[in-house]
Amino acid sequence: MSIDKQIQKEFYEKIPLLVEELNKRLIERDELSRLVVLAMLSKNHMFLIGERGVGKSKTVELVNGAIKDSTFWQLQINKDTKIKELYGKKRSMDDGTVSYEAKRSLLNTHYGVLDEMYKGRGNLLNGLLELLVDASYTSGDGIKRKTPLLAVFGTSNEYPTETRMLPFNDRFTVWYEVKRIQEPKNRIKFYAGDYLTTPIENQYFSIEDIEYISVAKENISIPMDIIELFDSITTALITQKVKTSDRKYGRVLHGMIRVSAYLNNRECVDISDIFLLLHTAWHDDVEKDKVKRVVFEKIFGNAEEIDSRIVTCKQNMEETDSFKNKHIYKYLNNTIEIDGINKQEMYDRIIGVADKAYREYQDILNELISLDKKWHENKEIEALLQRNHFISNYTQNAITPAMLEMIQELSQTVEKKIIDLHTWYSNNQTLFDYQGNVQKNKGRVA
Structure with missing residues (x-):
């Protein structure tokens, strides 16, 4: 199907409204909220690391409440948790098939939170791994069955380190570390109870919407x-x-x-x-x-590399200045006449030095222009980030204000040197032109 722009626009406009509702209930959890929303709407599993009480499960529960027809299930896992607590009670049917019965389990919910997931034992984790692959499970009768599961949110108080957990690294698409409230003003806000404790009343999306998004993204x-x-x-x-x-x-x-x-x-x-x-x-x-x-x-960009390029530009400019001044400085003011029997040869050497200096200055200016362009590109990227509903407003630090100032100052200096050389060459295109300009200058002095 092609993209229905009206439906897409409606979804787009709902995201900030939902995030705003989440921010009224969660303190210093804006980035987490956006990522949980994206994970749930894109049907991606997410793993959350953080101390107890930092809002990991609460965020998922709140977003789930804003999705129409969505079901939510949560389980605290420990070393004694059995597979039946994930699936429900196993029951063998008369026809030889196997079913699981539970009012709510991971087999009949859309979104599940598994607290301290990695504390589970091998058979529990193996059963979970199958579900995370394609939201299906194989029961004792060997039949593979699909579930309505859209996303699982695993949580842990610390980073998992056991090698038996490595397969889950690939299954959980999003990873996020939830830290305690950092800003003093936000801690005061939390202790003062300056936040909503009620569920989100509006339902901004539905399970049907999520299935629609899953198809629409292919366009x-x-x-x-x-x-x-x-x-x-x-x-x-x-x-x-x-x-x-x-x-x-x-x-x-x-x-x-x-x-x-x-x-x-x-x-x-x-x-x-x-x-x-x-x-x-x-x-x-x-x-x-x-x-x-x-x-x-x-x-x-890399700040050290960019700084090195700026320094190199300055050094190259100074070296070109030195080369130019050593060989032709006294001729650039058209005050010294070219003497001797090989005047044309001398003139050609002067022009050669001027041309070499001109090209070197131009190369330096081109490099400075590319650095200035990179700064502008970075600002454009920052603007894109500000418009993206799911990304924090990251800012570039590869080109600092001081570095930009140096780039611009060097550019102006080098550009003036290029203009001066170009003007001099335009006025001294032949030996005759040069000698004539010398005579004019002498006449002015006289």
């Missing part, structure tokens, strides 16, 4: 430059030993990122959507730092 195109950027970032992450599979990267790009573009009222993915890698490409705190560094450097 979102991914430009080749975005694919190449995505490949560049993921290749760098592989080099950095970030252990995210190609399968997961593909799911992120063609699934969640496309949904992000669709719900941001666009027909194609843009660079702001790629920042979702900050929440999908890592599985521990070490990887998280690596991912942030790589994503920011690949998109905004």
